[in-house]
Amino acid sequence: MKEKEVVDALAMKRALTRITYEIIERNKGVEDIVLVGIKTRGIYIAERIADRMKQLEDVSLPVGSLDITLYRDDKGKDMEATADLTASSMPVSIEGKHVVLIDDVLYTGRTIRAALDALMDFGRPQKISLAVLVDRGHRELPIRADYVGKNLPTSTKEKVVVQMEEIDGQDRISIQK
Ligand SMILES: O=P(O)(O)OC[C@H]1O[C@H](OP(=O)(O)OP(=O)(O)O)[C@H](O)[C@@H]1O
Numbered sequence: 001m002k003e004k005e006v007v008d009a010l011a012m013k014r015a016l017t018r019i020t021y022e023i024i025e026r027n028k029g030v031e032d033i034v035l036v037g038i039k040t041r042g043i044y045i046a047e048r049i050a051d052r053m054k055q056l057e058d059v060s061l062p063v064g065s066l067d068i069t070l071y072r073d074d075k076g077k078d079m080e081a082t083a084d085l086t087a088s089s090m091p092v093s094i095e096g097k098h099v100v101l102i103d104d105v106l107y108t109g110r111t112i113r114a115a116l117d118a119l120m121d122f123g124r125p126q127k128i129s130l131a132v133l134v135d136r137g138h139r140e141l142p143i144r145a146d147y148v149g150k151n152l153p154t155s156t157k158e159k160v161v162v163q164m165e166e167i168d169g170q171d172r173i174s175i176q177k
């Protein structure tokens with residue numbers, strides 16, 4: 001198996017800072033925003049964006065988390081046994097809020113479709129946007145990201161591996177083939 005690093009720790013930090021600036025620039029005031037990370041790495045990304053937002057704007061955005069395992073349409077019934085129903089959490093009501101959904105990789109779009117389903121169980125946001133660290137293409141559903149850290153053209157035979165300090169001990173994105 002071949003592996004090639006495409007984003008190092010500094011580049012990842014810059015990408016997350018840029019996403020944070022874009023969220024600030026495109027929204028008149030960020031007070032109504034709730035960041036919602038998709039398990040697992042999306043949650044760490046959401047927390048980092050919240051930290052950056054605090055540094056840049058002195059605003060503390062709420063960070064929720066979604067476990068979408070039960071909502072997937074492509075992983076089969078066997079996943080249900082491992083799903084943890086308590087794994088999703090919202091620190092505030094999302095009713096009428098602007099939710100920025102956050103994940104590490106956007107590929108077919110099926111995770112995001114499932115996340116939209118999971119989110120609706122918590123209430124009816126006024127708006128939902130999507131931020132991803134990597135968009136690797138190959139969508140199977142009409143879903144696009146509003147904020148993208150890095151566009152990585154890939155072949156379907158490759159895999160994008162996002163590593164994050166909090167869980168993997170380092171910040172790094174690589175492509176495996
Ligand atoms: O657009 P999609 O085709 O749904 O792919 C994107 C999803 O795939 C990955 O999760 P994966 O299921 O590989 O599990 P992981 O989070 O444990 O890596 C990644 O974290 C995204 O959530």
Ligand SMILES: O=c1cc[nH]c(=O)[nH]1
Nearest residue numbers: 105107158159160161
């Ligand atoms: O390449 C891929 C595809 C889906 N999810 C990932 O994390 N990487």
